[in-house]
Amino acid sequence: MGEITVFSCFRFLAQMMISESVFLLDSPRKPHFARRLAVAVPGSFLLGYLWFQLLSLLPAESALIVILYWLGLFGLTVWGIYNCFALEKTELLFVGIGGYATEHMSFTLARIVQHVCNGYREVISVAAENLIYRFLFYLLGAFFVWYCIIRPNRNKAAFNPQDLRIALLSLVLLLADVVLSVFYGQERFVPQRTLAANILLPGYGLLCSLLILLMAFYVLRENRMQQERQMMDQLLRMANAQRKSSREAIDIINMKCHDLKHQVSALAAMQDDSARQEYVDEVKKAVSIYDADYHTGCEVLDYILREKTLLANQYNVLFSCMADGAALDFISSADLYALMGNALDNALERVQKEAQEERTISLQIKRAGEMVLIHLENRCSRPPEFQDGLPVTDKADKNAHGFGVRSIVYIAGKYDGEVYMRQKNGNFCLDVLLPAHGAETASAPAAEEA
Amino acid sequence: MKAVVLDDMPADAARITGYLKRYQSENNVPIQISVFHSSIEFLEQFDGSYDVIFLDIEMPGCNGLEVAHEIRARDAAVGLIFITNMAQYAIRGYEVNAIDFMLKPVSYYNFSQKLEKAIRFVRSRSSRDFILANEDGISRIEGNEILYVEKSKDYLIYHTTQGTFRQRGTAKALKEQLQGLPFAECTAGCLVNLDWVSRVGKESVYLKQEQLPLSRRMKKTFTQCYIDYIGGGF
Numbered sequence: 028m029g030e031i032t033v034f035s036c037f038r039f040l041a042q043m044m045i046s047e048s049v050f051l052l053d054s055p056r057k058p059h060f061a062r063r064l065a066v067a068v069p070g071s072f073l074l075g076y077l078w079f080q081l082l083s084l085l086p087a088e089s090a091l092i093v094i095l096y097w098l099g100l101f102g103l104t105v106w107g108i109y110n111c112f113a114l115e116k117t118e119l120l121f122v123g124i125g126g127y128a129t130e131h132m133s134f135t136l137a138r139i140v141q142h143v144c145n146g147y148r149e150v151i152s153v154a155a156e157n158l159i160y161r162f163l164f165y166l167l168g169a170f171f172v173w174y175c176i177i178r179p180n181r182n183k184a185a186f187n188p189q190d191l192r193i194a195l196l197s198l199v200l201l202l203a204d205v206v207l208s209v210f211y212g213q214e215r216f217v218p219q220r221t222l223a224a225n226i227l228l229p230g231y232g233l234l235c236s237l238l239i240l241l242m243a244f245y246v247l248r249e250n251r252m253q254q255e256r257q258m259m260d261q262l263l264r265m266a267n268a269q270r271k272s273s274r275e276a277i278d279i280i281n282m283k284c285h286d287l288k289h290q291v292s293a294l295a296a297m298q299d300d301s302a303r304q305e306y307v308d309e310v311k312k313a314v315s316i317y318d319a320d321y322h323t324g325c326e327v328l329d330y331i332l333r334e335k336t337l338l339a340n341q342y343n344v345l346f347s348c349m350a351d352g353a354a355l356d357f358i359s360s361a362d363l364y365a366l367m368g369n370a371l372d373n374a375l376e377r378v379q380k381e382a383q384e385e386r387t388i389s390l391q392i393k394r395a396g397e398m399v400l401i402h403l404e405n406r407c408s409r410p411p412e413f414q415d416g417l418p419v420t421d422k423a424d425k426n427a428h429g430f431g432v433r434s435i436v437y438i439a440g441k442y443d444g445e446v447y448m449r450q451k452n453g454n455f456c457l458d459v460l461l462p463a464h465g466a467e468t469a470s471a472p473a474a475e476e477a
Numbered sequence: 478m479k480a481v482v483l484d485d486m487p488a489d490a491a492r493i494t495g496y497l498k499r500y501q502s503e504n505n506v507p508i509q510i511s512v513f514h515s516s517i518e519f520l521e522q523f524d525g526s527y528d529v530i531f532l533d534i535e536m537p538g539c540n541g542l543e544v545a546h547e548i549r550a551r552d553a554a555v556g557l558i559f560i561t562n563m564a565q566y567a568i569r570g571y572e573v574n575a576i577d578f579m580l581k582p583v584s585y586y587n588f589s590q591k592l593e594k595a596i597r598f599v600r601s602r603s604s605r606d607f608i609l610a611n612e613d614g615i616s617r618i619e620g621n622e623i624l625y626v627e628k629s630k631d632y633l634i635y636h637t638t639q640g641t642f643r644q645r646g647t648a649k650a651l652k653e654q655l656q657g658l659p660f661a662e663c664t665a666g667c668l669v670n671l672d673w674v675s676r677v678g679k680e681s682v683y684l685k686q687e688q689l690p691l692s693r694r695m696k697k698t699f700t701q702c703y704i705d706y707i708g709g710g711f
Binding site: 058113320321322323336345346347348349350351384385387389391392393394395396397398400402416443445447449452458460462 | 564565567568569570571572574575577578579580584586587590593664674675676677678679680683690692693697700701703704707708
């Protein structure tokens with residue numbers, strides 16, 4: 028292992044942990060986090076030590092072994108993160124790269140500063156020097172990355188499968204950086220205490236690390252902006268669809284009114300009693316289209332139900348609904364309109380593919396404990412294809428459609444709710460499970476402790 | 478299965494009984510049918526022995542929803558299905574945990590769908606007794622008195638409203654034992670009575686007094702079981 032001492036593995040692991048930790052502040056933790064951490068940290072140190080001893084056994088003195096050594100230690104910390112945090116593989120890769128880039132940034136900076144301040148060597152003790160250059164710089168570097176890059180982008184970052192390319196690109200750049208540092212870090216490769224070994228090469232490494240960090244974060248930020256733009260597009264499209272459906276409802280009423288006028292005048296002119304009764308029945312049936320005056324305790328919901336019942340009657344769809352509208356009072360009108368409007372539109376559209384007597388839609392909104400459940404069920408004899416738990420649209424224009432489903436998920440997420448869709452007993456079921464207003468926020472701290 | 482048709486209009490009641498008979502012969506399910514034309518007459522003899530009640534909610538001299546409240550107060554497990562002329566009359570059916578409602582005139586397809594839901598509802602509300610022992614002796618515990626059961630090494634720990642019981646057993650045997658009762662697994666080896674769940678959080682399940690961890694792996698299945706249960710066998 029040449030000039031590398033056994034302490035290096037503990038030092039490097041600690042430095043890596045400091046650097047990676049800032050990327051993990053908001054990451055979801057696995058259950059029994061404290062216990063896992065208590066195993067992973069000493070575990071990494073122990074394995075790191077064994078790794079050093081193992082590589083020391085190799086007789087060869089090559090840079091390759093040194094590179095392997097550092098990467099192995101890095102791998103150990105990634106393993107630790109994997110065990111303590113509930114992260115997707117891409118997220119793990121991202122945290123690993125970010126952490127290593129941060130560590131490398133601190134390392135190069137410390138090296139440069141140490142060289143520049145070489146004159147003060149006599150003033151401070153070796154212990155203090157080690158403390159400053161081996162730890163303080165890493166703490167500062169990690170804080171800098173958190174303060175300048177992570178914090179402003181918090182909640183603005185979003186992963187996207189395409190980011191894998193960026194991650195791999197960053198990884199290549201990072202590896203090149205690490206390899207370079209192995210060479211300029213050792214006397215036998217590059218003469219130490221020279222401008223090249225202590226300023227130029229580390230300076231180049233510093234630049235690369237910073238670029239990796241910025242690149243990774245800005246790509247994520249861009250993704251998030253793109254997602255938001257798509258969501259805006261969707262909401263706009265949805266508003267258009269809703270307007271169309273409202274206009275259709277008005278058209279139906281106008282048409283029925285017109286028919287009624289004629290039927291009533293025909294009725295007045297009629298003499299025969301039995302024919303008259305028949306006619307009255309027909310008029311009654313025509314009037315039944317207004318059988319949609321709901322009082323659920325939520326005006327927006329009443330309005331949506333009225334409109335959709337009108338459409339359901341028009342399309343000969345049996346629509347039954349039991350709804351505790353008051354349970355939804357914590358959802359804003361616009362969101363409720365979008366959520367329920369979309370869900371019912373999808374159901375109405377789907378059910379029209381069925382035989383007439385099987386066109387059934389049933390909606391239930393109820394409270395249970397501290398939860399609110401919205402359950403919408405419609406007949407669906409041909410099960411749709413599911414992808415990631417959501418049905419895939421069978422319409423040709425996949426971009427324009429299917430947005431209904433996505434916006435339902437989006438709105439539910441806004442209220443900490445979850446959406447489940449599945450095919451059951453010949454019906455398509457949409458369930459939106461939401462924590463009732465206030466419940467989630469009130470006991471959230473308790474959930475953290477668990 | 479015991480079904481009741483409660484409707485003041487003999488013609489409407491006859492239609493439903495006809496459908497029940499048809500369902501019985503088509504699906505080979507023996508159904509014992511009782512018909513009542515007045516809610517007072519029905520409530521007088523109501524003893525909670527029925528499985529499904531088809532209830533017309535517009536009968537003269539009474540409010541159908543009040544009758545439903547009365548029925549629900551006496552029997553939490555019976556499947557209630559409303560029959561109505563006007564959809565808006567049944568909109569508050571959630572108050573009595575009704576399964577659904579049907580608009581007159583009822584079609585057979587719609588009827589059979591709702592009846593099947595009712596059967597699932599009744600099944601999801603069934604309960605059984607358990608004989609459990611602890612240092613105070615042997616107790617008979619009803620299924621719905623069990624809050625949750627967890628496995629600890631070779632033991633099963635039953636947390637009930639009557640205290641805690643420890644018994645030797647395996648997770649597999651426990652699952653078989655609880656088969657058909659509304660229990661779902663929130664973490665490996667811990668089965669929760671869904672009836673006691675007040676909230677399903679991101680990482681925890683909240684019972685009235687307690688909080689249990691909810692594992693990521695089990696979350697989807699657990700939540701779906703919970704939804705099915707509070708929905709009453711969708």
